[in-house]
Amino acid sequence: MVLxxxxxxxxxxxxxxxxxxxxxxxxxxxxxxxxxxxxxSEAVKAGQIVKVKVLSxxxxxxxxALSIKALxxxxxxxxxxxxxxxxxxxxxxxxxxxxxxxxxxxxxxxx
Numbered sequence: 001m002v003l004x005x006x007x008x009x010x011x012x013x014x015x016x017x018x019x020x021x022x023x024x025x026x027x028x029x030x031x032x033x034x035x036x037x038x039x040x041s042e043a044v045k046a047g048q049i050v051k052v053k054v055l056s057x058x059x060x061x062x063x064x065a066l067s068i069k070a071l072x073x074x075x076x077x078x079x080x081x082x083x084x085x086x087x088x089x090x091x092x093x094x095x096x097x098x099x100x101x102x103x104x105x106x107x108x109x110x111x
Contacts, residue, residue, distance in 0.1 A: 001053070001054045002051055002052070002053050002054075002071065003019045003020075003051070003052055003053075003054065004019075004049060004050070004051050004052075005017040005018050005019035005020070005025075005049070005050060005051075005052055005066075006018050006047065006048070006049055006050075007044045007045065007046055007047065007048045007049075007050060008024050008046065009024070009046060010040050010041050010044060010045065010046055011040065012039075012040070013028065013029055013040070014026055014027050014028040014029045014031070014032065014040055015027045015032065015040050015043075015044050017050060017052055017066055019052065019064070019066070021064065023062070025063070025064040025065075025066050026063070026064075026065070026066065027044075027052060027066045027067065027068055028065075030069075031055070031065075031066065031067035031068060031069045031070070032044060032068050032069060033068070033069055033072070034069050034072050034094060043068070044068070050068055051068070051071050052066040052067060052068055052071070053066065053067045053068075053070040053071050054066060055067050055070070055101070069094070070098055070101075
């Protein structure tokens with residue numbers, strides 16, 4: 001599920017995003033960007049409107065795991081093939097994992 005929210009607070013470990021569920025939910029620093037960032041403030045600022053993807057919902061702990069990285073345009077890296085003139089594009093590790101998560105979540109909802 002993709003939602004729009006407002007970054008309310010940026011901490012050392014990530015950012016809190018208000019998605020309208022009566023509480024702030026957290027985007028971990030590892031889910032803020034496809035590239036390495038040292039500080040979460042490099043990727044988002046308080047008051048910024050962002051689109052987030054819901055990764056998981058834990059009703060017992062009342063937590064919703066969100067990701068901005070999952071919605072970013074995933075770039076493919078070129079892989080050269082010997083004997084071929086143009087490189088073919090292979091999916092990155094992040095793209096493979098995102099596809100796996102989508103397939104896994106779709107199967108979980110069918111049960």
